[in-house]
Amino acid sequence: MPMKGDVFYSPKSKMLVEILHGGESILESDGSPMQKLEPKTEDSSREKHVPYVETKDKGVLVKIGQNEEHPMTKEHYINYIEVRTSDMTLRKYLNPGDKPHAWFPVDISDIIEVLEWCNIHGLWKA
Numbered sequence: 001m002p003m004k005g006d007v008f009y010s011p012k013s014k015m016l017v018e019i020l021h022g023g024e025s026i027l028e029s030d031g032s033p034m035q036k037l038e039p040k041t042e043d044s045s046r047e048k049h050v051p052y053v054e055t056k057d058k059g060v061l062v063k064i065g066q067n068e069e070h071p072m073t074k075e076h077y078i079n080y081i082e083v084r085t086s087d088m089t090l091r092k093y094l095n096p097g098d099k100p101h102a103w104f105p106v107d108i109s110d111i112i113e114v115l116e117w118c119n120i121h122g123l124w125k126a
């Protein structure tokens, strides 16, 4: 049963869906059930995906890659970075060529989780 905040993906259509309100239904794309994604939390390769959060300018700066930035090429890039608090979801969409960073006007102590989507390596959270 999809719950608020769950993220579903269809490898067939490449569609990504985030649930705004849960319900008793099965998500489908092109007649096939969509996969519920479990965000990864630990990098096992050289490329870094786990969001790194630091306070900056009365908010937080989220970096994908603390010391070494994630690639932002046309073939391999971070599509979005999302910050969740108890009553807000803030999302910054990124494009190839952008820095894999996003600033959000929230207090770091209010953050419940931070997610990002890599077009090749999927969903990650911190």
Ligand SMILES: [Fe+2]
Binding pocket: 047, 049, 070, 076, 077, 118, 119, 120, 121
């Ligand atoms: Fe990646």
